[in-house]
Amino acid sequence: MALQMIAPFLSSFLPNPRHGLATHGLTHQKCVSKHISCSTTTPTYSTTVPRRSGNYKPSIWDYDFVQSLGTGYKVEAHGTRVEKLKEVVKHLLKETDSSLAQIELIDKLHRLGLRWLFENEIKQVLYTISSDNTSIEMKKDLHAVSTRFRLLRQHGYKVSTGICSLISLDN
Structure with missing residues (x-):
């Protein structure tokens, strides 16, 4: 029809x-x-994408030569110094009385990519800082409040955005 x-x-x-x-x-x-005849066709696409050649030249460095290269920074020679420096940083995180100094130290460890070395200490310090909302030095410094807010949020603490109301405009 x-x-x-x-x-x-x-x-x-x-x-x-x-x-x-x-x-x-x-x-x-x-x-x-x-x-008249009806027919449908579906386009077929190849799932494999041909990979372009980079046309890289072979390395001028022989594998044996690269393996023979040495470094002056062996674990035996510098390992003790590294451990001493780790202990100094742990001591700074735990024993610093100023929460602003602790926050700035944690921020520097983040920026240096060393936070994974001090995860437990950072968690303890941030837990203490998150429960202390009455710090006098935090009320006077916008940088301190914003860094505290960012670090607490990065570590999964639920911090209200009304934290900026802590900043005192009175000098």
Whole structure:
């Protein structure tokens, strides 16, 4: 039935009936139904992407030569100094009375990429700082309040954005 409704429309695109098709309408519709076919195709895309060649030249350094290179910073020679410095930083984190100094030290450890060495100490200090909202030095310094807010948020503490109300405008 649908083909009968669109047959007159399609007949305008078909060749002229005087050039080999039947001249009366019924035969013409049968002819149209015989010559029209519907098919769908879906484009197929290749899932493999050809990899471009970098055209890199071979290294001028031989593997054995690279392995023979040495460094003056062996663990044996500098390992004790590293451990001493770690202990100094741990002591600074625990024993500093100023929460502002602790926050700035934690921020510097973050920026240096050394925070993973002192994770437990940082968690303890941030827990103490998060529970202490009455620090006098924190009320006078926007930098201290914003750094405290950022560090606490980075470590998963739920800190209200109203923390800026702690800043006292009175000098």
